[in-house]
Amino acid sequence: MTLVYRSVFSDSDGRICQTVDDLFGRWLKLKDLEIPDDGLSSDGTALLSASDQIAWAQRREIVTATTEVVRRLRLVEEADAARWVTTIVWGDSTHSARLPGAPAGWVWVDLEHETVGSQHFVRPGSPRLVRELLAAGEAQDGSLPLTSDVWEITGTHVEELIRYATDVSRHVPIIVFAYDGQRAYNQPQLASRLARDLAGIAVVFRLVDGAATERFASLMPEGYAVYGGAMRTYLPGVGTDDDLATRHRVLGRASLVALGPRAFPAVKDQILELSTTRTAPFSSRPGRQRKPAWTVDRTLPRTMPEATSLTLGWVRSRLDRLRSKWGMPTVGEDTATLAGLHAAFEETIETVAPPDAAAPGTAPLEALQAAAEARQQVELMEQLLDESDRESTKAGKQFSRLRSELEEMQLEATEAVEQVDRSQRRARWLEKRLRHLGDVAIGVDDSLPEAPPSVAETLILARQHLPFLEIFDTDESAAALDLHAGAQLFAIKTWNALIALNAYAEAACEGTFHGSFYSWCQEPPGGEHALPATTVAMTESESVESNPSWREARIFRVPDSVAPSGQIYMPAHVKIVKRGAPAPRLHFYDDTTKTGKVLVGYLGAHLPTARFH
Numbered sequence: 001m002t003l004v005y006r007s008v009f010s011d012s013d014g015r016i017c018q019t020v021d022d023l024f025g026r027w028l029k030l031k032d033l034e035i036p037d038d039g040l041s042s043d044g045t046a047l048l049s050a051s052d053q054i055a056w057a058q059r060r061e062i063v064t065a066t067t068e069v070v071r072r073l074r075l076v077e078e079a080d081a082a083r084w085v086t087t088i089v090w091g092d093s094t095h096s097a098r099l100p101g102a103p104a105g106w107v108w109v110d111l112e113h114e115t116v117g118s119q120h121f122v123r124p125g126s127p128r129l130v131r132e133l134l135a136a137g138e139a140q141d142g143s144l145p146l147t148s149d150v151w152e153i154t155g156t157h158v159e160e161l162i163r164y165a166t167d168v169s170r171h172v173p174i175i176v177f178a179y180d181g182q183r184a185y186n187q188p189q190l191a192s193r194l195a196r197d198l199a200g201i202a203v204v205f206r207l208v209d210g211a212a213t214e215r216f217a218s219l220m221p222e223g224y225a226v227y228g229g230a231m232r233t234y235l236p237g238v239g240t241d242d243d244l245a246t247r248h249r250v251l252g253r254a255s256l257v258a259l260g261p262r263a264f265p266a267v268k269d270q271i272l273e274l275s276t277t278r279t280a281p282f283s284s285r286p287g288r289q290r291k292p293a294w295t296v297d298r299t300l301p302r303t304m305p306e307a308t309s310l311t312l313g314w315v316r317s318r319l320d321r322l323r324s325k326w327g328m329p330t331v332g333e334d335t336a337t338l339a340g341l342h343a344a345f346e347e348t349i350e351t352v353a354p355p356d357a358a359a360p361g362t363a364p365l366e367a368l369q370a371a372a373e374a375r376q377q378v379e380l381m382e383q384l385l386d387e388s389d390r391e392s393t394k395a396g397k398q399f400s401r402l403r404s405e406l407e408e409m410q411l412e413a414t415e416a417v418e419q420v421d422r423s424q425r426r427a428r429w430l431e432k433r434l435r436h437l438g439d440v441a442i443g444v445d446d447s448l449p450e451a452p453p454s455v456a457e458t459l460i461l462a463r464q465h466l467p468f469l470e471i472f473d474t475d476e477s478a479a480a481l482d483l484h485a486g487a488q489l490f491a492i493k494t495w496n497a498l499i500a501l502n503a504y505a506e507a508a509c510e511g512t513f514h515g516s517f518y519s520w521c522q523e524p525p526g527g528e529h530a531l532p533a534t535t536v537a538m539t540e541s542e543s544v545e546s547n548p549s550w551r552e553a554r555i556f557r558v559p560d561s562v563a564p565s566g567q568i569y570m571p572a573h574v575k576i577v578k579r580g581a582p583a584p585r586l587h588f589y590d591d592t593t594k595t596g597k598v599l600v601g602y603l604g605a606h607l608p609t610a611r612f613h
Contacts, residue, residue, distance in 0.1 A: 125197025
């Protein structure tokens, strides 16, 4: 099963926890499902259905030693194309168990999905049940109220938004739309759809006018503002000592316009995926002696061992309680692996219910009841152990992926530093030569604007300032790069590539340079814009050339004067970022001998190869 949605929030006054059962039943009826008259069992109950739909639900409850009542409901829906599992766990305390100012309860909702056969993976929005839970009371993440509606922020409410953004107890992202005076896209609709589908895992705000946008910018730390109809996602930890403004992604108005209908699913899927990286609040499992939910750190552990230790420690404590009930020695903290806990489970099961145990009816009633209770405990423990195992495996994969991405970015950064160092040494040498020749008017070339913050905007600037380039319909694929964490790096390197292509085309047209763009980058004329030759490829690999579908993906539109069919194969490309994903590529066609221009057919994520699908 793949976790596709996870929400954890506090119930400030306990009203949400009191309505979970009723809302769950109403939610089932909307699905044409009904709980039998005798209710739900702890082992699972088949639900009544007017159709042929197969579904079952389970309900379990326990009162902990701290008088907290922890309950869990689970719905499993079977369909031809997929299996869906919705789990809701919630807990509330007696008045004496609550700390002053603490919420009365907490809620944790997971949605899991498993495809059948060759069906495509689906990442839906928030379950309707979550939206109804949020509406039933006062759901909060830290001080941030959770809702499925958009918060419209005027100038008088900006300070409140600032408090939410900088709240150190916040765990979910907030999305802020800057005022769009041009009305370049349907911002209210996009904000409303995001608020609905991200209910429980993000909160959406709109700055409704220019004054509110300016005030928000003036009160936020430097580099954290959002302007011009852009959308910015503020992750937890805004403004802390180790925070960086670049962590909080900006999706500019140009990118949103270029993405069009793709903007909503792209942003939604990113936030949904982010919600699944939060570690499960294991302390919310039935039976564990736990800290209050409002003090539990639910952020992604920094290392895999921390996540595993948390999981195993909780499972071990549950097993020890069961073993002590039967007079067995506890497992002990030296059992630090899942394999060790599995072995301890086997030993416990053999003791509680050995294979040669007497048949039912031959033992005292008390013994049979105790054995039945023990079997239920063992089943619950095995089920929870499986869940913990999945959490550990998932955390391990995430840790490996993040480590790989870090290594790739370190390599990219090393190459960038080397390139800057070479450029600075060349600039110093040129300055010395100019001074020696008596020309002391040394400054910065400001004939071209600086690189914009988004990839989509580089194309807008290129069409305005680079006359020797002709850029075709690649705005949408370029804007998709702005959805990634490295968008600003992509924009800077793309802008440099476009400037270099324009400089080459101009020299080729004027007859001052004879050769390919690759040759230009190998030995650039003094003072001219160029790229490291290692980032330029004039051909594709043999595997691409011999694969019809991969080759076809590199055929792009051109004027009929260039190719009668209106399309041409463009193997030449610039590696905007050489490693990792999405590894952006800029594909071009050198037509300086005919039209006097370089034609840009594609800017976007790496096109298909054996590695990129």
